[in-house]
Amino acid sequence: MPPMEEIGHAMFSTAIGVCGIAWGSHGVLAVQLPEADAPGTRLRLLKGLPPLPEAAPPTSIH
Numbered sequence: 001m002p003p004m005e006e007i008g009h010a011m012f013s014t015a016i017g018v019c020g021i022a023w024g025s026h027g028v029l030a031v032q033l034p035e036a037d038a039p040g041t042r043l044r045l046l047k048g049l050p051p052l053p054e055a056a057p058p059t060s061i062h
Contacts, residue, residue, distance in 0.1 A: 006023075006024065006025040006058070007023065007024050007025065007052055007053070008022070008023060008052050008053050008054065008055035008056075008057070009021065009022040009023070009042075009045060009046060009052045009053075009054055009055070010054065010055065010056060010057050011038060011041065011042060011045075011054070014034075016033070016034055017033075017034025017035075017041070018034055018037075018038040018041050019031070019032060019033055019034055019041065020032040020041050020042060020044075020045035021045075021057060021061065022045055022046065022049055022052055023057060023058070023061050024052075027060070027061075028061065029049060029052075030045055030046075030049060031045075032044050032045035
């Protein structure tokens, strides 16, 4: 299993709503545009992915 800082997901506010990004040891796994609300965005982002902790993205993802 990769170190915890190499895997995760983050939610962030934009002009169109709350978006999400998920990453793994090899880079970006998924990006999600806004759903009706932030919890819905998170659920859609993480659907089909292994459990990922919520964390600040590493500099390689910025």
